Amino acid sequence: MTRPASIARIETDTPLDDPFLERDGGRYFNRELSWLAFNRRVLEEACNPAHPLLERLRFLAISGGNLDEFFMVRVAGLKGQQMLDVEARSADGLTPGQQLAAIVEQADALMASQQAVWRDIRRDLDQAGITVLGSRSLDTLDVEQRAWLDTYFQEQLFPVITPQALDPAHPFPFMPNKGMAVMFDLVRRSDKEPIRELVMLPAAMPRFVRLPGAEVARYVAVESVLKRFSHVLFPGYDVLGAAEFRVLRDSDIEIEEEAEDLVRYFANAIKRRRRGRVIRLELETGMPDTLAAALREELGGEDAIVTETGSFLGVGDLSLLADEDRPDLKFVPFTPRFPERIREFGGDCFAAIRAKDIIVHHPYETFDVVLAFLKQAANDPDVVAIKQTLYRAGKQSAVISALIAAAEAGKSVTAVVELKARFDEEQNLQWASALERAGVQVVYGFIDWKTHAKVAMVVRREAGKFRTYCHFGTGNYHPVTAKIYTDLSFFTADPRIGRDAARMFNYITGYVEPAGMEKVVLSPRTLRDRLMTCIDAEIANARAGKPASIWAKMNSLVDPTIIEKLYEASGAGVEIDLIVRGICCLRPKVPGMSENIRVKSVVGRFLEHSRITAFGNGALLPNDGAVVYISSADWMPRNFDRRVEYLLPLSTETVHDQVLDQVMVANLIDNEQSWELEPDGSYVRDTPGEKPFNLHRYFMVNPSLSGRGAALDGDEVPVLSLRRKR
Incomplete structure (x- = not known):
């Protein structure tokens, strides 16, 4: 099956080479760049021909929303450190400034790929009977549709928008977080006097307007409607230029020690967050230089990251289109079982x-x-x-x-x-x-x-x-x-x-x-210590000549102490298989450091979120005597040191077997939604080969062991076989 061309652009535009590999010995991947690599995997699902079209669109929107939050929180934090001249280095040895430089380069490439993917999906949507019209293509509407849009503008949009002139008497207005606006450069016909106007998109209104009609779904973005009716907004003026821009602000909330009344503090902090400093200013590609310069001066300053992001800003808003009532373009509905x-x-x-x-x-x-x-x-x-x-x-x-x-x-x-x-x-x-x-x-x-x-x-x-x-x-x-x-x-x-x-x-x-x-282990008290003790037990087994193995599934692996202990276990001969959906700072398969560690990421129809750890306990996994835990915690410093989390051992036979022999084995043998992490930091998609296996499809079809009940005893659950890759 041929992959869309946009996948090739993603791979070409976002090199995964780690420039710091040789300098610091390469023991860790950078946390922020690893997250961007994860979001690239999400974006690639938008190009996966195995997914229905509207589901591909949804993956694109998810990648856009993810990136927004990344800038509002993670990049904002690094920017704050840079502004305060904090030179604390990350685990991989980078200063905040070095991390920001690498982030901006890769994030810009990722956003360019999002635009390329959107162009492909938009073309496919049009062929499927879902058309997204730009301001210029509105002229192609028939008389009845143009009349409907004119009425919509006059009755629904015009009353809630407020054009604002930008001059000494009208200072630049406040732009809220994730706020979007259209800036117009105008000239008055009567005296050729230039004027600049700004129109903010109403936050309370949907980003897209659906035109009437059942046979073909036609959508138009609100900003395109504003451009289309600029002559109504500004009678007596000629439009010299018009372009959109969007603002992302610092949205993290830090707890101050003197915050005695936590409720009052958060009520005020939420209000302050909407007015946080600008972290990213996104400009429509091709914005006239005069408009771009004005926005940089008013919103960007020296602290904000200013980027031209393409022809469509706010990719996360495309999720609204994915709600179109077209079951033929979505995943087949799935009804979950009751135990x-x-x-x-x-x-x-x-x-x-x-x-x-x-x-x-x-x-x-x-x-x-x-x-x-x-x-x-x-x-x-x-x-x-x-x-x-x-x-x-x-x-x-x-x-x-x-x-x-x-x-x-x-x-x-x-x-x-x-x-x-x-x-x-x-x-x-x-x-x-x-x-x-x-x-x-x-x-x-x-x-x-x-x-x-x-x-x-x-x-x-x-x-x-x-x-x-x-x-x-x-x-x-x-x-x-x-x-x-x-x-x-x-x-x-x-x-x-x-x-x-x-x-x-x-x-x-x-x-x-x-x-x-008696049974439950808690952080921030003893959770990391319990994991370290269990890993040490596997190291002892390996050194005693016994089989030694560790399986772990989580969302993120960042904690340096745990990573170093896993490196030690690898050196002792412990076989380690990690399923890390998102951030992974551990560098696998490096001779002399991590040659016995394999890392994979599963990205598919469902978001893998469960946290599971299994230790062989003297035998290769899976086995009946394995020590199996479930947890609320990822392996990150914050989860071990600054959160109340639990780690719980599973001893009931059916529960133990379901988690180990079903859930973990299915994740390990999946080859339709899996990516292997390579020593250079790249992720390589698995190829199904002659025995394709999709873990999400498997669990949608087969009942669980623990909750299946006697009524299903005749309906045998297929035994999953682990095919080890060494």
Whole structure:
């Protein structure tokens, strides 16, 4: 199958050579450049001919939104260090200035590739009956369509836009974060007097207007409408030039030590974020020099990164087009399963969990089981208490509703709401207020640390005693992301884990040090140490001549201490396979340093999000005696040192086998959505060959081991075979 030409442009325009490889010995990849490499892999999915057209468009939009957030947070932080003359070097030995120079070069190349991919997809959309019209092509509309657009402009757009002259009497207006505007250079016909005008796009209105008509979907961007009706906006003027620009601002929120009232601090900080310093000024390619110079002076200054980004700014907004009602251009709808084990108990979550631990694999198994667990707890008269961490819960959260219902039913409900969940701070403040009004005890946790662990515990009165039921998730209590992120939900009534969960909540709510933890490992206390101890055990096995192996799956691998320990393990002969979706600072397959370490990244229909670690424990993986953990933590310094995270061992046979023999093996043998990380930092896409395997397709078709139930015993789950590549 022939790949679109835009893929070749991505590969050509974004060289992955590491100029610092020879200088510092090349022990680490740069974190920021590794993230850009990940976003290139996302962009390549927009060129994947195996994906339906609107899904390719969605991948393009995701890459654009990702890049915006990268600049608003990561680049903003580096820029702040540079402005303060901070010369602290990254793990790979670069100063903030050196990192920024490399980032700008690769980000500009990535944005150029986004524009190339958009041109290809736009052409394909047109052939499929979805047309995106520019301002010039609006003249090709028929009389009826032009009349409709004229009415739309007069009645919907004209009342909400405010043209502003730019002169000494009208200073340059404030541009909000991600704000976009069109600047016009005009000349008055009566006296040939020049004037410059600015029109900001209304933030409350959709970026695209859909013209009426069912046979062909025609869209036009708001900025194109403004250009088309410039004669109405500026009667008596001739337009000499018009071009769009867009602003990204510093959007990170830093916690100050004197922030005694965390709620008030975040309410004010969210407002300040909208006015953060300009980090990136994006200009439409071909903008007249006079307009570009004016914008650089007003918005860019010496601190902002100014870039010409092509003919379409704000690639993330293209997601609006992907919502067009064309099922033939989207993935075949998938309906997640409800765990049969719970159905066998008549939908009684507590009875099913009491019988045996269950692990649920989202999105293949529905997030509704988590909601059912919480709703049953809210309605059950024998439940006396519920405790829950909330990191990201979404805008329409059934989780919040269940907690409110439980509190209103007279149960003791505690919610640990994390205000520092980036870009969800405002939503979480609103949820906290609603929970408190219902009588929920709301706690905000630590000032300096984020509570990132996803844990719920329910205390129930049974036979005159209390039993604790727990849920541990590798992802958020978010019903929307649970449909597209692959995560694990572990349910247990193990009293040891219940006691550990209670200790964890006491740690967060009352700063009570969790002494005597029986099963659960917590950061920032002992999580890194436990991983180091487990790696040391594999090193000892290798040196004793026993089989030694480590498998780990995560979103990011950055922590230098863990990386050095993995290098040590590789040198001792431990076979290490890592599945790292995003950032990876470890350099694999380098003789004498990491020759026994292999790293792959899986990017496909679903976003791989679960965190899993397995240690061979004296035998090659997979094996029945392997030590298997699930976790909420990636292997990054912030997760080990500045967040409350958990690491939980899995011992129940079906749960252990599902995570190790199904989830991990499927990720390792996938060859349709996988990329191999090479020693030079490049990622090479796997070729399926004679035995193609798509892990997402496999899990959509086959039931899980843990939740499948006796009703499915005759429907055997295919045994996955690991084909080791050495």
